[in-house]
Amino acid sequence: MTQEQSSVDKPGQIHMVDLFAGPGGLDVAAHWLGMAVEGVEWDANACATRDKAGLATKQADVRDHKPADFEKATVLAGGPPCQTYTVAGGGAGRRALEQVLRFVKLMAAGEDVKESLAGLDDDRTGLVLEPLRWALEAFHNGKPYEAIVLEQVPAVLPVWHAVREALEGIGYKADCGILHTEMFGVPQTRRRAILIARRDRKPALPAPTHQRYRKGEPADVSDEQLLLPWETMGRAVKRESPYVVISNYGTGGDPKLRGRRTSDEPAATVTGKVSRNRLVNREDLELQRFTLPEAGRLQTFPLDYPWSGKDVSQQIGNAIPPRLAAHVLAAAMGWELDEKALDEAVNGEWSVTKDSSPLAARK
Template structure:
């Protein structure tokens, strides 16, 4: 069951793509942001610079895997919140799509909210083949959307699993939670089992479930000669003066597009230089690209969890 071909929507700078590659899934990514496209092309990742709304499954007839992470700006707590405010309407739109009704993006206060519906359009569009595998991820606030997707996809013959995963439990040196959906036409869909222990403030790496690996710290992941502390740009407990802190012996905070506002200091409080990322970042707004990227280790865990027998050819 090797060599599956994917079409990746909202492809981003390559996090999901690398995860798919780890499970021998290769294909093409669609991305509209020219800066992100520049990074993908610098990384030699097959990319179409386009709006996913202007394409459909007929353009990728060989794809058996559909993957993607729709933009989260209207759902995340760091965004404008219009997607969260209209969550009931989004779920209703998912149900109507299951009844083969067309959804007008102008139904929503921010048209970016409607982008979360695009993967379902690709699945349901009248075409001579269906995707064997679907892998989707978003911010935790969008989990009810994936659950509504699941109801529709089950009616289409898919087995579906949804849930919220903690990235540090899959070897990511960062505490980040993601709402995910995995759907399979053959076999039972399931979410990946954690491989690493959950991070708990004040609990050492060596403590916890002995069946799981220790969580990965920033110091473990980065080649830095001395310990350091990251001071968050966010205030703890709603107090903007009470900045959160993580030492290099802990995982990073959730990485957002505002990562450049974080401070990095040594034990004396002196500022330290920024880290050099081992990825061919290109274009502008690189902090935003980094914040929007799906962690590759999480994407790999999701992709490996879909290793089910493929349908027999018609």
């Protein structure tokens, strides 16, 4: 399925191609920033959501395409599947980490590793190298991307360091590291490995705007950087009375000991099993569990975001929070993000065709 861009291109508008685009975390942020974006996504469920949201999509396997198929794009972005690298997954990617790092060096040296990747225990593991393939091919075709933005689970950070070295070998300047979502106004504690690269200047990962969440410490603890308090579930998901979320996962090494967060705290990491989290009141009486739109709010998708298809909980859990993505994209582009305007976008109605001012001042 290919969907044409819903809005007419504006003069000077920057175009981005988003690999492994999912339901649209990066794409939503790109639209908030006034960028045009087309996503490549093979999953029919995620594509159903993207279609309802009005996001331009090519339903396809990223491995079957190349930069020349997206000629307008000057920005490359992507969040490859994390299942083989995440702690909650089977661990095939973590076990193959040394092989993957070796493949990065071979690719940087000009070797084709396609057949070698096919020999990995789980073929999803090698997908983390697809953005590098696209970047290298665009460079060798004489049309390198001006900026590159990649995100994954923390276990992939060594791969991003290796990719950074490969990109620097063809003229990019790059930065990579771990970002905490609650430090960018997301009402959830989640860590992401981020890489940003540019050809014209040295970029830097975005600076935090909010405090780091630490269990047992109030949100208004004084901070020498004068950061904002972390965002709470209660402000993001408004209900009539306070509530407690009981995790579907164990905590402290005990699978029977379920983690608890109150509505006055950020949510724990939102996963594809978010619908299994129980909600109770202060007397431990059962409450309605998070609805899908509410779960999306914890990821900072607009409340009216049109989730569609099957496995919506998984779609939500797999996505990068759009609010974090906006900070990362703005940093990669060298733009100054308007935090107040970002608040309004996150809390407002979703429209891919809405004609509003971008959230970032372009330097």
